[in-house]
Amino acid sequence: MSLAGKKPIVRFGGDYNPEQWPAETLERDVALMKEAGVNTVTLNVFGWAAIEPEEGRYDFDRLDAAFDRLEREGIDVILATPTAAPPAWLFQREPALLKVGENGQRAVHWSRQAYCPNHPAYDREIRRIARVLAERYGSRSHLVLWHINNEYIVHCYCDHCAAAFREWLRAKYGTLERLNEAWQLSQWSLARTDWEQVTPPLGGMSHTSHSLDYQRFLSDSNLSNFLAEKEEIVRITPDIPVTTNFYSLDFRGQIHPQWAPYLDVISWDSYPPHRDHAVWAAFQHDYFRSLKRQPFLLMEQATGSVNWKEYNPAKRPGMMRLQSYQALARGAEAVLFFQFRQSRGGVEKFHSALVSHGTEADNRIYREVLGLGSELRELGAVLIGAERMEPASISRSALSTLITPASGRLESGESGAGLENAGREKAGEVQSRVAVLFDMTLTWLVDWNRPSRDVSYRETVTAFYRPLYEGNFAVDVIHPLDELSGYEVVVAPMLYMFEGGVPERLRQFVERGGTLVMSYGSGMVNGCDVAEHGGFLRPIDDVFGITVEEWDAFEPDMRNRIAWSGEGAAVGGGEDDRFGSREAASSAAVKEAGSSVGFLLPEAADERLGSWGMNPSYEAVKWAEVVRLKGAEALAVFREDYHAGQPAVTRHRYGRGEAYYVATHPEDAFLRELLPVICRRRGVTPWSLAESEGLSRAPEGVEIAVRGRGADRVWFVLNHRPLPVEVDIGPAGGWFDLLLRKPVSGTGLVLEGYGVAVLRQMTEESVR
Numbered sequence: 001m002s003l004a005g006k007k008p009i010v011r012f013g014g015d016y017n018p019e020q021w022p023a024e025t026l027e028r029d030v031a032l033m034k035e036a037g038v039n040t041v042t043l044n045v046f047g048w049a050a051i052e053p054e055e056g057r058y059d060f061d062r063l064d065a066a067f068d069r070l071e072r073e074g075i076d077v078i079l080a081t082p083t084a085a086p087p088a089w090l091f092q093r094e095p096a097l098l099k100v101g102e103n104g105q106r107a108v109h110w111s112r113q114a115y116c117p118n119h120p121a122y123d124r125e126i127r128r129i130a131r132v133l134a135e136r137y138g139s140r141s142h143l144v145l146w147h148i149n150n151e152y153i154v155h156c157y158c159d160h161c162a163a164a165f166r167e168w169l170r171a172k173y174g175t176l177e178r179l180n181e182a183w184q185l186s187q188w189s190l191a192r193t194d195w196e197q198v199t200p201p202l203g204g205m206s207h208t209s210h211s212l213d214y215q216r217f218l219s220d221s222n223l224s225n226f227l228a229e230k231e232e233i234v235r236i237t238p239d240i241p242v243t244t245n246f247y248s249l250d251f252r253g254q255i256h257p258q259w260a261p262y263l264d265v266i267s268w269d270s271y272p273p274h275r276d277h278a279v280w281a282a283f284q285h286d287y288f289r290s291l292k293r294q295p296f297l298l299m300e301q302a303t304g305s306v307n308w309k310e311y312n313p314a315k316r317p318g319m320m321r322l323q324s325y326q327a328l329a330r331g332a333e334a335v336l337f338f339q340f341r342q343s344r345g346g347v348e349k350f351h352s353a354l355v356s357h358g359t360e361a362d363n364r365i366y367r368e369v370l371g372l373g374s375e376l377r378e379l380g381a382v383l384i385g386a387e388r389m390e391p392a393s394i395s396r397s398a399l400s401t402l403i404t405p406a407s408g409r410l411e412s413g414e415s416g417a418g419l420e421n422a423g424r425e426k427a428g429e430v431q432s433r434v435a436v437l438f439d440m441t442l443t444w445l446v447d448w449n450r451p452s453r454d455v456s457y458r459e460t461v462t463a464f465y466r467p468l469y470e471g472n473f474a475v476d477v478i479h480p481l482d483e484l485s486g487y488e489v490v491v492a493p494m495l496y497m498f499e500g501g502v503p504e505r506l507r508q509f510v511e512r513g514g515t516l517v518m519s520y521g522s523g524m525v526n527g528c529d530v531a532e533h534g535g536f537l538r539p540i541d542d543v544f545g546i547t548v549e550e551w552d553a554f555e556p557d558m559r560n561r562i563a564w565s566g567e568g569a570a571v572g573g574g575e576d577d578r579f580g581s582r583e584a585a586s587s588a589a590v591k592e593a594g595s596s597v598g599f600l601l602p603e604a605a606d607e608r609l610g611s612w613g614m615n616p617s618y619e620a621v622k623w624a625e626v627v628r629l630k631g632a633e634a635l636a637v638f639r640e641d642y643h644a645g646q647p648a649v650t651r652h653r654y655g656r657g658e659a660y661y662v663a664t665h666p667e668d669a670f671l672r673e674l675l676p677v678i679c680r681r682r683g684v685t686p687w688s689l690a691e692s693e694g695l696s697r698a699p700e701g702v703e704i705a706v707r708g709r710g711a712d713r714v715w716f717v718l719n720h721r722p723l724p725v726e727v728d729i730g731p732a733g734g735w736f737d738l739l740l741r742k743p744v745s746g747t748g749l750v751l752e753g754y755g756v757a758v759l760r761q762m763t764e765e766s767v768r
Contacts, residue, residue: 003241003265003297003333006076006144009380011297011334012373013038013075014354018066019050020343029341030069032361036354037373040076040336042299043067045150046112048082048129055089060136071142079137080147081229083126085112094121099156104202106158111347116156117221118164123228130229131236138237146242147299148229151269152222153253157200161221166195168217182528183209208448208529215444219255227262243267245299249284249458255440257479260291269300269338272323274313278703278720281323282469283462285330287438287477289430295384297334298327303365304352314352317364318754321372322718325756329705329716331430333384335376375739379758382738383707383714430707432474433684436465437492439480439499445529446496446521452553454622455521457494460665464493464519467672472686472704473679484509488682491675493519499527503540510543511655515682517675518544519662520551520623544659545632545652552624552643560624561639562648562666563617618670620648625663632661636670649674687715699725702751714738715759719751726750735759 003011013033018026033041043066044051052058070077091097091109098107099116107114115122130148137143173179176192185191190207192198205211230242241264246256248271260266268288272281288296303320305312315323324335342353354369355361438461446457468475468491476487480502484490490509495502495518503523510516523537532538536548554560617639624643632652638644650661660678679685687706698704701721707714715735719725727749729735735744738758749757 003144007039007380008384009039010328010376010383011040011076011336012376013040013042013340014337015042015045015300015339016066016341017045017047017339017343018043018062019047020345021341023062023065025341026066026069029355030073030075032355033070033075033340034073035361036366036369037377038075038340038354039377040078040144040334041070041340042078042080042147042336043070044082044133045080045147046082046085047080048085049087051082052087052129053089055093058132067137067140067142071140074142076142076144077140078145078147079133079143081126081130081133081149081233083129083148083225083229084150084152086115086122086125090121090125091115094119096158096160097121099154100158100161102155102157102202102204104157112150113154115154116158116160117154117218117225118156118158118160120160122225126225126229127232131232134233134236138233138240143237143240145265146230146233146237146240147267148226148233148242148244151245151247151251152226153247153251154222155218155253157202161218162198162200164221165200165214165217166198168220169198169213170195172213182530183207183213184528184530205448208445211448212441212445212529215252215441216255219253219258222254223259223262226259230262241265243297243299245269246288249287249440249443252440252443256288256291257440257482263292265297266291266294267297267299267334270298270323270327271300271302271306271309273309274311277319277323278326278701278718279462279466279469281326282330282703283465283477285327285332286430286432286436286475289331290432290435290476290478290482293476295331295333295429297336298324298332299334299336300338301327301336302352303337303354303369306352307348307350316722316754317368318752320365320368322720322754322756324372325716325758326703326705326718328383329703329707329718331707335372378741379738382760429709430474430705431709432476433486433488433682434468434473434679435476435478435482435484435487435490436461436468437480437490437495438477439495439497442494442496445525446494449496449525449529450553451551452555452622454556455553457496460494460519460521463665463668464491464517464671464675466668467675468679469703470672470700471676471679472698473676473684474687474706481505484514485512487514488684489515489517489679491517492522495519495522496524497527497529498523498525498532498538503538507540507543510657510659513656515658515660515678516543517660517662517678520625520664542630543652543654544650544661545630545654546647546650546661547628547630548663549626549628552626554622554624558621560620560641560643560664561617562620562636562664562670563639565634565637615669619667620664621667622665624648627661627663632659635660635674638664698727701725702727711761711763713760715761717749717751717757717759719753719755722753724750724752724755729759734762736762 044063047063051060051063067077088109097115097119098109099114100106169179173182176195180191201211201214226244233242243263243265246254246268248269266288270281270284301323305314327335337354339353341355342351342357343349352365354366356363356365442457446455465475480495480499484505506516525531537544541547624638626643627647627650629647629650632650634647635651636649638646638648648663652659687704701719702725703718703720705716717727728747729744729749730747736759737744738760743762751757
């Protein structure tokens with residue numbers, strides 16, 4: 001589902017909280033909204049106490065006035081349910097509604113999300129307030145979207161959660177015997193003989209299987225709250241789409257693929273770091289777009305600095321505009337901010353906004369907002385296609401029959417995204433033939449199990465995503481249980497857990513002709529965080545043609561080096577080299593393994609792909625594994641320590657496809673050689689390569705992305721560097737600049753620091 005069916009515009013605006021300001025401020029703010037080009041405003045995100053100051057006594061005067069005024073100016077409204085911030089009178093009436101932290105201490109009501117998601121009073125009250133709002137505002141002509149709660153990352157460990165957790169476990173495992181076996185509680189005499197002996201992990205993680213299921217349970221608990229409100233709203237306003245805003249992947253709490261089928265449109269809040277902001281945001285845009293394989297909403301971002309990180313530098317001139325266009329380039333159909341006017345008090349009073357304290361609209365940030373609003377007003381009809389298929393609304397009761405407490409996945413075996421295939425967008429798409437697998441639960445599991453403090457799941461996934469991003473390949477970021485057909489290359493960095501169904505999907509993908517790339521630290525446990533008999537990568541070690549014999553977690557000052565196996569390095573670890581002897585790494589082994597130079601050189605010889613400049617060797621850090629070849633060939637080998645001569649990167653032909661394994665954490669330069677070549681071997685080329693040889697050779701720091709199909713395709717050229725850069729765009733007269741509204745002259749496109757160009761090819765059909 002998309003908001004574009006209502007109007008083919010880029011949604012531009014943000015949160016507005018009129019209850020924080022005197023009533024007379026409304027007129028001034030609406031005037032500024034019109035001046036800035038704001039077309040969409042989110043109301044009532046935290047306004048429960050304002051609309052219900054006492055139990056049962058409603059006061060909608062301020063909210064009505066804001067809604068009325070916005071409608072008169074033609075500004076659309078995203079209406080939030082304020083259930084992330086229950087009022088003080090509710091906590092006074094229900095003291096046990098206050099959540100209990102992991103340390104066992106009950107919260108006090110001085111912040112948002114102080115509630116327990118499993119308290120029965122919370123369920124009753126959120127249903128009631130959602131119903132009241134739907135009845136009052138559901139028929140408004142400018143209501144375009146329901147926004148339920150806000151950034152669901154509520155964790156609670158109280159008695160209500162303990163009881164609900166036990167019921168969740170009963171539904172998943174059935175009996176205590178099965179629970180004891182699944183969690184392997186025979187260790188340390190941890191076996192349970194009564195369900196009352198199962199409690200939340202107070203005090204922090206002490207047993208990984210227990211804590212893993214508790215995190216899954218909390219995600220399901222928050223999802224149940226969302227579905228309760230959605231049920232009330234959809235009953236009254238079945239034609240208004242519903243969403244909730246996901247927080248970034250830096251904040252754990254939601255297992256997003258299990259939520260995605262229940263959201264009509266995905267939305268998320270992006271607050272990138274100052275350093276490495278480009279790849280951080282690109283990965284998450286790709287991730288949230290891929291949840292439904294549809295355009296998404298950028299529900300929140302900052303115009304300038306935030307105030308809640310350890311360091312909060314301002315966004316440099318042009319950076320806010322650049323990051324907004326990056327979101328659009330990767331599938332967004334809304335550029336919204338937190339918030340329109342800065343708060344007066346509380347912990348977020350210095351969080352930037354469109355309108356600031358003091359100078360209000362007479363400052364650099366507001367002038368940049370004006371410029372962006374003007375550009376997006378012109379681009380809306382081009383970027384956001386109006387012809388779309390929208391899936392019919394599905395009620396909570398119908399959807400809940402498809403979900404199981406055990407995993408939250410569809411019992412039909414389809415992925416969450418598969419539900420939406422019939423409604424896949426025809427316009428504004430990002431077309432990807434490469435997928436990176438990412439599982440949110442592994443951010444917990446790897447942290448709990450890592451044998452080195454330097455090993456990080458997010459950092460490892462980013463390291464393998466980075467060369468694809470820098471090479472301007474279109475990438476989807478998907479869950480390991482999502483459908484893999486349609487992709488040529490699937491990259492699975494540190495897939496530590498093989499959840500049920502994952503090995504079978506990966507085997508089938510390679511068998512049918514796909515290319516799979518997996519890294520170290522993969523296939524170590526099953527879906528309960530229990531090691532399977534037979535070792536790592538079981539039961540698909542035969543797909544990779546290797547056996548992983550042991551791992552070696554480095555200390556900070558430890559290093560190794562790896563080299564392509566054709567660079568004179570001996571390759572050991574063959575079938576007969578059971579003890580890893582250096583002598584067994586003979587020239588015969590090298591001959592058998594083959595040279596990786598041939599793997600790289602055909603691509604390197606293609607002038608369009610640039611010079612690879614193969615190095616004699618590359619640094620390897622953090623981790624190394626001892627790998628024995630069982631049919632695979634070694635593309636690269638270790639050079640030092642007891643790993644010397646052993647395979648570091650392998651390739652194995654299986655069925656009609658290939659499986660690669662990277663047994664260490666190599667430096668970025670190595671992955672920049674390996675992954676693009678693997679993609680090109682499968683016929684996958686970077687964005688725009690077919691249209692312009694110039695754009696395929698974009699300078700470092702320049703991102704290229706494409707939306708749409710055929711003559712409707714739009715190219716985004718984004719300079720993430722602070723200095724100007726010139727991009728070769730091929731023959732003169734071939735491109736039309738949609739921001740400047742004129743053809744691009746010459747063969748070079750000059751972008752200022754943090755500059756942006758939005759282009760279309762010059763054809764009779766595309767330029768009107």
